[in-house]
Amino acid sequence: KCIANQKLFTELNAFITPLQSLGSYADRIRDADVRRENGTLKSPLDGRLIAIKDNICTRSLPTTCASRMLEKFTSPFDATVINSLENAGAIIGGKTNLDEFGMGSHSTHSHFGPVKNYFDIVNGDGSERSLSAGGSSGGSAVAVATDQCYAALGTDTGGSVRLPAAYTGIVGFKPSYGLISRWGVIAYANSLDTVGILAKRTSIVREVFNILNHHDARDPTNLSTSTRSRIATAVSQLHSSSRLSSRPLRIGVPIEYNLTEMTSDVRKVWLSTLQTLEKQGHTLHPISLPSTKHALSAYYILAPAEASSNLAKYDGIRYGTRAEGPDKGEEPNDYLYARTRGEGFGDEVRRRILLGSFSLSADAMDNYFIQAQRVRRLVQNDFDNVFALKNPLGDDAEVENRAPSPAETKVDVIIGPTTASLPPSLASVTEDQDSAVSAPLHSYVTDVCTVPASLAGLPAISVPVPAPTGKSLGDGKTGFDKVGIQIIGQYGDDNLVLRVAELLE
Numbered sequence: 001k002c003i004a005n006q007k008l009f010t011e012l013n014a015f016i017t018p019l020q021s022l023g024s025y026a027d028r029i030r031d032a033d034v035r036r037e038n039g040t041l042k043s044p045l046d047g048r049l050i051a052i053k054d055n056i057c058t059r060s061l062p063t064t065c066a067s068r069m070l071e072k073f074t075s076p077f078d079a080t081v082i083n084s085l086e087n088a089g090a091i092i093g094g095k096t097n098l099d100e101f102g103m104g105s106h107s108t109h110s111h112f113g114p115v116k117n118y119f120d121i122v123n124g125d126g127s128e129r130s131l132s133a134g135g136s137s138g139g140s141a142v143a144v145a146t147d148q149c150y151a152a153l154g155t156d157t158g159g160s161v162r163l164p165a166a167y168t169g170i171v172g173f174k175p176s177y178g179l180i181s182r183w184g185v186i187a188y189a190n191s192l193d194t195v196g197i198l199a200k201r202t203s204i205v206r207e208v209f210n211i212l213n214h215h216d217a218r219d220p221t222n223l224s225t226s227t228r229s230r231i232a233t234a235v236s237q238l239h240s241s242s243r244l245s246s247r248p249l250r251i252g253v254p255i256e257y258n259l260t261e262m263t264s265d266v267r268k269v270w271l272s273t274l275q276t277l278e279k280q281g282h283t284l285h286p287i288s289l290p291s292t293k294h295a296l297s298a299y300y301i302l303a304p305a306e307a308s309s310n311l312a313k314y315d316g317i318r319y320g321t322r323a324e325g326p327d328k329g330e331e332p333n334d335y336l337y338a339r340t341r342g343e344g345f346g347d348e349v350r351r352r353i354l355l356g357s358f359s360l361s362a363d364a365m366d367n368y369f370i371q372a373q374r375v376r377r378l379v380q381n382d383f384d385n386v387f388a389l390k391n392p393l394g395d396d397a398e399v400e401n402r403a404p405s406p407a408e409t410k411v412d413v414i415i416g417p418t419t420a421s422l423p424p425s426l427a428s429v430t431e432d433q434d435s436a437v438s439a440p441l442h443s444y445v446t447d448v449c450t451v452p453a454s455l456a457g458l459p460a461i462s463v464p465v466p467a468p469t470g471k472s473l474g475d476g477k478t479g480f481d482k483v484g485i486q487i488i489g490q491y492g493d494d495n496l497v498l499r500v501a502e503l504l505e
């Protein structure tokens, strides 16, 4: 049962709009308990509290995107995912804190203050140093990790569900792009944005995924029913022809993910995970994804470019907070539109809008945006080259999946770290500690292992794997004892990714 704890709400800052009155929730939870006893539950989520990242529209609670710009915004409609959850009997259990509009990796860029991880570093003198909860869905991750809800929704554009899951020791799943409706999910970068699910166990993630994984005609990027059944056929052909349950999994180990920046703790847990799977009879295959080293740069061109366009509508006229004073002045920056945007957006969002507008400008377009699109295609090709399952959206999707010849060992899933290190201290990732230039770059590097699956639209999950010795990791002062291990599958192979995650629990 989920418990609302006022102290956790305030200290960890996981919620922007917390559960409002437990009384009415308690009634609904009680009703569901009765249905559970009678065996008439609407779904496994009936009566469960699900926390929602505050960039997903809800009619009953405000949707701020952690931005001053939308501080007072309440959507006139519910996102499709909210409707689906409520139809299944779930209770919307508050709106969680995030990096403004989803832009960030540590949930520090919020108008409502940073999210804090529930792991602390206790210094020699007894004082505490807070750790990063990861971002941008840090509030959702902390809400789950501290049992303030049964599960939570986040959004993952370049890693924002997987990274906070890794930093808080829970499970974070980003399904294949286009499976879960984005209607009513406030856009950051449309071609990458994916609704993701956070929970303590993969079985709970699966329950939520089963409710949300359906066609929605209101989202034009959502897969049609016919494409869904074509994908299901391709997936079941491969898996049943090779009898997945009775044969070992072929696990790809990407050499490019063995980063020099990786801490020994993360490397040890990655290795021990692979050894465990090998002992279970699965086979390991070193693979190469050569475009990985360019994926991060491509992502940080493409995502801000899309963001600069998506965020153009926040002008204080159609949406959001409007700056005071008349629409006139001496300089262009004195006008209402410029003042509203200058005051309404935080530093990181302004930085992304400037970056995006630059890379889309006539002079820079060919060198940045077009090149980044090419890299995106190379990243997709890298994955298609190693997976046994043909990309069901690829040109040769109709070609039957064949067992690979020994010379070209293809893999079922790829296993690597979610990120190269344990959660850093909050102080080390905020700008006043570092120089204004290096802090953002340092945050961007955190996403090296998560952005490739985002660029290719692939299903990926971060699962918490304990340290081999069972001891705490890092300097031993944090109590942090799990590392996020990432499993990536071919497009549409979401169920396999979830099954492999369960092997590691």
Ligand code: GLN
Residues within 6 Å of the ligand: 102, 103, 104, 105, 135, 136, 155, 156, 157, 158, 159, 160, 161, 188, 303, 447
């Ligand atoms: N950290 C990445 C960014 O800032 C990813 C964010 C996300 O997935 N929403 O863009």
